[in-house]
Amino acid sequence: MLHRKSLLKLMLSLLLAVSVLGACSRSTDAPAPKQVAEVGTVTVAPESQAVLTELPGRTVAYLTADIRPQISGIIQRRLFTEGANVKQGQALYQIDPAIYQAAYDSAKASLTRAEATLDASKLRAQRYTELNQIDAVSKQDNDDAQSVLRENMAALGVARAALKAAEINLGFTRITAPISGRVEASTVTPGALVVAQQSLAMTTIQKIDPIYVDVTQSSVDVLRLRREFTSGNIKAFGRDEVPVRLILEDGSVYPSQGKLKFNGLNVNSSTGVITLRAEFPNIDGILLPGMYVRAQLEQAVDETAILVPQKAVTRDVTGAATTLILNDAGKVERRTVTVERTVGSRWWVSAGLQAGDKVIVDGLQKIKEGDSARAVDMSTALSQK
Structure with missing residues (x-):
């Protein structure tokens, strides 16, 4: 019984000693100052950027000629290879003369x-x-x-x-090609009777180099562009200067650039769209009439466009695009922005940022909104990538 009391007193003495030492340690150790995080920033600067409009379209032959007889008679010979290229004036058929x-x-x-x-x-x-x-x-x-x-x-x-x-x-007994181009399959064979001005074409020739691409743009978009032109927010290209690029059905980009040749004057009453026509070189014959394509038209230039690296923009729980900036007080601030589209590795921001803003692009994991931070300019490093 005495031994148990002695052991209990010893344990209480040890606990008291530990408590005293802990209190002394807390009273002598001062709290460490919080370190200011370094973050990489890009200073927003307006730059000239083409306003791209992507529109659906179809390829159309530059010239098309349906071959029909101008006299009646029996076909003696077919003088061309189906699917081949023919020259203007080349003989196609011989009618019994x-x-x-x-x-x-x-x-x-x-x-x-x-x-x-x-x-x-x-x-x-x-x-x-x-x-x-x-x-x-x-x-x-x-x-x-x-x-x-x-x-x-x-x-x-x-x-x-x-x-x-x-x-x-x-x-007229010798039917010749009125244009140069690629000839399609023949609908008649030697021995067939043809009559003058018949409705059925004997064959068709299409010139596909160069080739047209007809695209449609909604009248709403046209009105919006005109308002932007009027307000001075964007600058229009000249009529003969509008470059056009093609994205093919498989997603690949057509290697040659075209140019806009024709702007429709009327709005289709049933669809509310305007037809535009672009012309493309087609030396290798990659584009065939009737192909579906997407055309990117540089219809204007925004000389005060704001572009930021894509990694600087995130989405919140509502899906809104946001970015962190370092304000003049050195504090991290969250901004809601409006992004139009990607330009290479950057986002085109149409609202939410202005010239001089320091957008944080590196060290995002070390900070949160309201923290103090020190900026390290990364504009030059990112531009060299």
Whole structure:
């Protein structure tokens, strides 16, 4: 019993000693001052930036020609390879020329006869004129001779026109390409009967270098751009200076840049859109008529655009875009911003920031809103990446 009391007294003495030592330690140790965090910042500076508009579109052949016969006849030969490129004036089909050759020969013979008849009537009219001057023939006979001469001159003109028509029809038996381009499949084969001005095209030729891209833009967007132009917020490109880039169906970027050639003058009453047409080089034939593409048009320039690194912008729980800045008092401040789109590795901010703001881009994990921090300018380092 005495041993248990002694042990209890010893334990109480030890606890009292530990408490005294802890109190002394707390009274002598001063709290360590909080360190000011260093953060990397980028100072906002306006810069010139093209205002891109991305619009859906379709490729359209630069020129299109449906091949139809201008005379009736039987196809003798097809003179082209389907899917190949043909030159303007190249022969495509040969229609049996026998009937038209015979008509030409007949017209040529009629012309020869008309020329001979005219020569005879000229001599007769000349003699009657001379005889009439000495009253050797009656005036009526002379008038008749002169009338016959004029009739034969007219007949010669008719014969020449008939020969020309026969020559044209004979030429139409050989159907040639009216334009250069890529020829499609033939709808007729040798032995088929074709008729003049038939509705079914024998084939079609399309010129696809260069090629057009027709895109549509809503009238609402057009009005918005015009308001921005009027207010002076953005500067319009000249009509012949608007560059256009293409994004193909697989997401790849078309290597060649085009330019805007035509702005629609009317708004489609059913869709409320305006059609714009751009022209692109197509030397390799990558673009084919009817392809779906997305066109990026540089319709204007914002000379006071604000761009910040993408890592400086985050989203809060509501989905709003925010960024942290270091204000003039050296305090971390949160700003809600409006981002338009990405430009390379940066966000284009249209609202929430202004020139001179120090946007925090590095050390975000060490700070929170309201903390004090010291700025380390990283503008030069980021611009060299």
